[in-house]
Amino acid sequence: xxxxxxxxxxxxxxxxxxxxxxxxxxxxxxxxxxxxxxxxxxxxxxxxxxxxxxxxxxxxxxxxxxxxxxxxxxxxxxxxxxxxxxxxxxxxxxxxxxxxxxxxxxxxxxxxxxxxxxxxxxxxxxxxxxxxxxxxxxxxxxxxxxxxxxxxxxxxxxxxxxxxxxxxxxxxxxxxxxxxxxxxxxxxxxxxxxxxxxxxxxxxxxxxxxxxxxxxxxxxxxxxxxxxxxxxxxxxxxxxxxxxxxxxxxxxxxxxxxxxxxxxxxxxxxxxxxxxxx
Numbered sequence: 134x135x136x137x138x139x140x141x142x143x144x145x146x147x148x149x150x151x152x153x154x155x156x157x158x159x160x161x162x163x164x165x166x167x168x169x170x171x172x173x174x175x176x177x178x179x180x181x182x183x184x185x186x187x188x189x190x191x192x193x194x195x196x197x198x199x200x201x202x203x204x205x206x207x208x209x210x211x212x213x214x215x216x217x218x219x220x221x222x223x224x225x226x227x228x229x230x231x232x233x234x235x236x237x238x239x240x241x242x243x244x245x246x247x248x249x250x251x252x253x254x255x256x257x258x259x260x261x262x263x264x265x266x267x268x269x270x271x272x273x274x275x276x277x278x279x280x281x282x283x284x285x286x287x288x289x290x291x292x293x294x295x296x297x298x299x300x301x302x303x304x305x306x307x308x309x310x311x312x313x314x315x316x317x318x319x320x321x322x323x324x325x326x327x328x329x330x331x332x333x334x335x336x337x338x339x340x341x342x343x344x345x346x347x348x349x350x351x352x353x354x355x356x357x358x359x360x361x362x363x364x365x366x367x368x369x370x371x372x373x374x375x376x377x378x379x380x381x382x383x384x385x386x387x388x389x390x391x392x393x394x395x396x397x398x399x400x401x402x403x404x405x406x407x408x409x410x411x
Contacts, residue, residue: 139172140179151184158208159184162191167198170205177205192244196227199234209235212244212285213270216262221402222361224270225344228277242281243274247311248289255295264310265402271314272359272404275325276346282318284311317383321357321406324350336371343368343399354409356380360399370395372409380407 150156161176177189192210193199211231215223231241249261271282290307293299328350337345342362348355360366372393380388380395384405
């Protein structure tokens with residue numbers, strides 16, 4: 134309709150915007166299947182020649198096929214949207230699968246769900262993720278190796294069932310929740326991107342309900358924790374080194390550390406960070 138091929142249009146856009154200060158990455162694929170990989174590879178090579186200073190990013194739900202896209206992207210993305218019909222732990226599964234598919238050599242960005250599925254399908258019962266569920270999905274992604282988060286989506290916060298316009302009050306409530314979560318995540322970005330990633334801590338009881346990951350940064354230990362169940366949990370976390378005295382949670386709790394273990398009590402679906410000091 135525009136009289137140009139996809140590659141010609143891509144070239145126009147890249148030349149126009151490659152020096153724009155708001156540009157973070159080029160989004161070259163939204164869930165296109167594996168038969169598009171030859172064309173995506175052409176797109177990838179073209180953009181890399183035109184703009185080597187910005188990475189290329191794509192998002193997929195085809196989890197078994199992720200590794201097949203390795204050579205035509207710089208960043209792999211996945212978009213798990215589990216609420217309300219699938220277990221919330223879907224976020225962990227998809228994130229860890231993407232990290233594995235990229236061989237820990239290319240970063241993974243996750244697209245957490247902040248929308249109500251009934252916006253797209255009016256036959257579905259209205260049910261958007263709760264604040265706790267949204268925050269939990271953000272944390273699951275980070276604990277399982279994500280290095281970026283792009284919540285989906287802002288424009289859906291403006292809509293209700295069947296795509297109808299949401300009230301100003303409903304939008305403001307939704308937007309406030311997303312901003313609150315983002316503000317908390319922002320506090321741990323330096324530890325995640327610049328600190329020493331301790332991965333999954335040794336000695337933590339193996340449980341599908343509980344996840345944690347540690348980062349050492351500027352003499353402090355940051356523990357990201359998520360309860361992916363609807364149960365209350367009490368967990369003892371053996372710490373990776375000695376000398377830690379206190380832990381202060383973003384949830385406001387202060388815990389004195391004994392015998393080099395951090396004992397925490399978590400509410401259903403609670404996700405938070407504890408910062409440990411010596």
